[in-house]
Amino acid sequence: MGRGFDVDVLRTFQAVARLGRFKAAAEYVHRGPSAVTSQIQRLEEKVGQQLLVRSNQCVELTPAGRQLLGEASRFLSAHDRLLATLAPQQMTGQVRLGVPDGYAADFMRDFLPRFVARHPNLELEVVARSSAELVDLFGRQQLDLALAVSADTPGPGERLCSTRPRWAAAADFRPDPHRPLPLALQLKGCPYREVAITALKARGIPYRILLESANWQAVLACMDSGLAIGIVEGGAATDIWPALAAGLDLPTLPEHHLCLLTDAAHPVALHLRGILTSTLQREDWPGHPERTEC
Numbered sequence: 001m002g003r004g005f006d007v008d009v010l011r012t013f014q015a016v017a018r019l020g021r022f023k024a025a026a027e028y029v030h031r032g033p034s035a036v037t038s039q040i041q042r043l044e045e046k047v048g049q050q051l052l053v054r055s056n057q058c059v060e061l062t063p064a065g066r067q068l069l070g071e072a073s074r075f076l077s078a079h080d081r082l083l084a085t086l087a088p089q090q091m092t093g094q095v096r097l098g099v100p101d102g103y104a105a106d107f108m109r110d111f112l113p114r115f116v117a118r119h120p121n122l123e124l125e126v127v128a129r130s131s132a133e134l135v136d137l138f139g140r141q142q143l144d145l146a147l148a149v150s151a152d153t154p155g156p157g158e159r160l161c162s163t164r165p166r167w168a169a170a171a172d173f174r175p176d177p178h179r180p181l182p183l184a185l186q187l188k189g190c191p192y193r194e195v196a197i198t199a200l201k202a203r204g205i206p207y208r209i210l211l212e213s214a215n216w217q218a219v220l221a222c223m224d225s226g227l228a229i230g231i232v233e234g235g236a237a238t239d240i241w242p243a244l245a246a247g248l249d250l251p252t253l254p255e256h257h258l259c260l261l262t263d264a265a266h267p268v269a270l271h272l273r274g275i276l277t278s279t280l281q282r283e284d285w286p287g288h289p290e291r292t293e294c
Helices: 007-019 022-029 033-047 063-086 101-118 131-139 191-203 216-224 236-240 267-280
Strands: 052-054 059-061 093-100 122-129 145-150 157-163 165-168 181-186 207-213 230-233 256-262
Touching: 007 022, 007 033, 007 059, 007 063, 022 033, 022 093, 059 063, 063 267, 093 101, 093 131, 093 267, 101 122, 101 216, 101 267, 122 131, 131 145, 145 157, 145 191, 145 267, 165 191, 181 191, 181 216, 181 230, 207 216, 216 230, 256 267
Parallel strands: 093 122, 093 145, 181 207
Antiparallel strands: 052 059, 145 256, 157 256, 165 230
C-alpha cells in the first residue's frame, strides 16, 4: 500500500464518525456496507491503530480515531477549498440540503440547475420538508445544511432575512359570518400553523380546518379554489390573491426569520453555504421571502 491516504477512504471514515453508523455512512457515500467496512479496515491497517469501536447502538471513536478525524477533516476541508479555488467544476463529495416545502419549487427551478451545472462532480441531495422537520433532521446529522423558517433563529443557525406571514385567499373567497372560518394549512411542523391558530383563538375567531396537508401545492389549490383561507409570505399575498385580508379583519401574524443551519465541519457544505447566502439575500431571486409563498 502506498504511503499517501486515499481521499475517498478519509471521506468514508469522516462519514462513519459523523453519522455514528456504518449503514448510514454507506448510504451517504453511496457504497455497500461491506465496502465501507473494508475501507475502514484498510485505514486502520495503514495507521496501525484501532479507530472505531462498534456497539449494538452506534459506532464510537477511539482516542486515535478522534485525532485522525480532526486531522482528516482539516485535510479534506483544505483539499476541497483548493479544488473550489482552482477548478470549481471539479469539486467532489456529497452534500445533503434541506429546503422548506414552500421554497422547493423555486429552488428546483432557479437555483439547482445553475449550481449543478457549475459543480457536475458534486453529489447534491435535496430534501423538502416542513421547517420543524428540517431542524430535527439537521440536529440528527441527517442533513449537512438546512434552510428553515422560524420565529427565532435556531441555536446553530444564522439569520438570512426576515419574513412576514400574511393571510391569503382567492379573490372570490367569501367566508360565511355565521360559520367557523375555513382554513387550509400544512401539517404540524409548518412554522405558521400554530401562530395562526393561536392568533385566531386570542381574537375569539372561530375556525375549522378544511384541509391540512404535507403537500404545499394541495394547500395552495384549496386556497385558490375559494374554499378556504391560508397563509403566504411577504409580497406573494397581494400579488397572487388581490382580495387578501382586506375586509376580513384578521389578526396580524408575527415576523419570522429565514435561517440557514450549516455543518461547519463539512467542507462542501461550507462552500454551498456561501453560495446559498449570497443567492437568498438577493431580492431579485424569485424565491426571496418577500416574493414567494411558504
